[in-house]
Amino acid sequence: MQPSVEPSMLDVFNDNFDRAAQYLDAPEDLLESIRICHHMYSIQFPVRIKNKVRIFHAFRAEHSHHRLPTKGGIRYAPNVHLDEVAALAALMTLKCAIVDVPFGGAKGGIALDPRDYEADELERITRRYATELVRKNFIGPGVDVPAPDLGTGEREMAWIADTYNMLTPNSVDALACVTGKPITQGGIRGRREATGRGVQYVLQEFFRHPDLVKRAGLSGDLAGKRVVVQGLGNVGSHFARLIQDDGAVIVGIGERDGTITAPRGLCLGAVLAHRHETGSIRDYPGATTLERPADCLELDCDILVPAALENQITAHNASRIRAPLIVEAANSPTTSEADAILRQAGKIIIPDIFANAGGVTVSYFEWVKNLSHMRFGRMAKRVGIQTHQRMITGIEDLTGSVFPQTLRDDIVHGIDE
Numbered sequence: 001m002q003p004s005v006e007p008s009m010l011d012v013f014n015d016n017f018d019r020a021a022q023y024l025d026a027p028e029d030l031l032e033s034i035r036i037c038h039h040m041y042s043i044q045f046p047v048r049i050k051n052k053v054r055i056f057h058a059f060r061a062e063h064s065h066h067r068l069p070t071k072g073g074i075r076y077a078p079n080v081h082l083d084e085v086a087a088l089a090a091l092m093t094l095k096c097a098i099v100d101v102p103f104g105g106a107k108g109g110i111a112l113d114p115r116d117y118e119a120d121e122l123e124r125i126t127r128r129y130a131t132e133l134v135r136k137n138f139i140g141p142g143v144d145v146p147a148p149d150l151g152t153g154e155r156e157m158a159w160i161a162d163t164y165n166m167l168t169p170n171s172v173d174a175l176a177c178v179t180g181k182p183i184t185q186g187g188i189r190g191r192r193e194a195t196g197r198g199v200q201y202v203l204q205e206f207f208r209h210p211d212l213v214k215r216a217g218l219s220g221d222l223a224g225k226r227v228v229v230q231g232l233g234n235v236g237s238h239f240a241r242l243i244q245d246d247g248a249v250i251v252g253i254g255e256r257d258g259t260i261t262a263p264r265g266l267c268l269g270a271v272l273a274h275r276h277e278t279g280s281i282r283d284y285p286g287a288t289t290l291e292r293p294a295d296c297l298e299l300d301c302d303i304l305v306p307a308a309l310e311n312q313i314t315a316h317n318a319s320r321i322r323a324p325l326i327v328e329a330a331n332s333p334t335t336s337e338a339d340a341i342l343r344q345a346g347k348i349i350i351p352d353i354f355a356n357a358g359g360v361t362v363s364y365f366e367w368v369k370n371l372s373h374m375r376f377g378r379m380a381k382r383v384g385i386q387t388h389q390r391m392i393t394g395i396e397d398l399t400g401s402v403f404p405q406t407l408r409d410d411i412v413h414g415i416d417e
């Protein structure tokens with residue numbers, strides 16, 4: 001029987017937690033203290049928008065303080081509420097543990113649709129939210145460190161860092177109060193694409209395990225695999241670009257305004273240019289446009305990557321999912337009932353708390369960089385350049401050949417952030 005109401009994200013987290021707990025030999029009281037969200041902050045504040053005072057509802061949840069600071073994004077979406085950020089904060093605790101970064105989990109949000117506001121209005125709302133977080137000690141380099149999530153990005157993180165800085169004038173570590181900042185404001189190279197790149201790495205790793213590939217009913221490597229992506233935002237667009245470089249073929253894309261599909265493949269760059277020009281992915285030349293964003297989930301493909309919203313694969317559509325491999329780039333895109341249906345059908349699901357952990361991993365390096373007040377590699381850079389230079393000269397002397405200039409520059413320069 002199909003449920004009439006979709007479960008909340010917190011229901012889904014609790015179901016999954018209970019399922020995982022069965023594999024542990026841990027007392028129930030301990031499990032309960034791991035499950036619950038420890039600190040929750042719910043705020044309502046007024047901001048003047050177009051000469052009218054509007055009340056905004058905003059939240060921050062710190063799931064676990066077993067490691068500090070707590071860490072997790074801030075989302076701007078119309079229906080954000082306290083239970084939702086509590087569930088997302090719990091996922092952050094598990095995610096940080098899986099990739100072993102020293103944080104407890106947190107998440108926050110403001111209930112608004114960013115498309116309804118001008119940039120200066122969003123700035124005032126964001127700065128007021130950040131001020132409220134400072135007032136209640138829900139932000140700080142050693143307390144709770146937000147980052148981008150759905151509907152937010154580098155710009156919002158820069159506003160938050162600046163607000164924090166203004167309110168704590170003697171704090172030398174102020175920049176470490178938030179990650180995902182622009183490079184010029186203390187950000188780190190690679191954070192922008194980190195979550196999508198992490199999803200790419202997860203898939204590359206999956207295809208290094210022939211037993212898993214076989215269990216999914218697939219063969220070979222990523223090249224030629226047919227991929228469908230839902231959501232062309234920060235996570236989805238970088239993932240799609242990177243996976244195309246691995247030879248995968250994007251056969252479908254779902255966005256807010258519908259789905260496009262082309263069995264022979266879509267060129268991501270051209271789709272983004274089309275969206276930029278027309279404001280929509282619909283009617284992309286050479287592709288079929290389907291009405292609903294969720295139509296993309298049911299397309300025939302090898303790998304399905306939901307990278308937009310929660311609760312997309314539900315008890316209602318799970319039986320129509322054709323992809324044998326599902327990679328959860330979004331947080332909580334699959335309800336627990338859907339998860340059971342998919343597993344029953346023999347599908348492999350790579351869960352969000354592993355698949356999208358690339359973002360918080362790179363955030364960790366940004367935080368460390370801000371606390372150390374030094375760019376990665378700065379101290380050893382010159383020594384590295386001299387060592388590589390000597391190595392190249394030695395090889396050229398021994399072989400009598402000369403390195404091509406571009407290769408020489410590449411080797412001499414070495415890695416950066």
Ligand SMILES: NC(=O)C1=CN([C@@H]2O[C@H](COP(=O)(O)OP(=O)(O)OC[C@H]3O[C@@H](n4cnc5c(N)ncnc54)[C@H](OP(=O)(O)O)[C@@H]3O)[C@@H](O)[C@H]2O)C=CC1
Nearest residue numbers: 149150151195231232233234235255256293308330331359
């Ligand atoms: N940013 C990060 O580093 C991380 C994000 N995540 C998770 O990844 C997911 C996506 O986040 P992110 O990419 O940052 O968010 P963005 O806001 O950058 O992108 C979301 C994208 O989804 C689109 N979208 C909105 N509604 C729908 C819909 N109904 N169907 C299909 N697409 C839709 C949006 O379109 P439009 O622009 O029109 O709104 C937008 O292109 C979220 O679940 C987030 O929690 C997880 C780890 C880290």
Ligand SMILES: O=C(O)CCC(=O)C(=O)O
Nearest residue numbers: 072073147149359360363
């Ligand atoms: O980069 C971070 O700190 C957190 C990213 C995030 O919100 C997430 O992984 O869901």
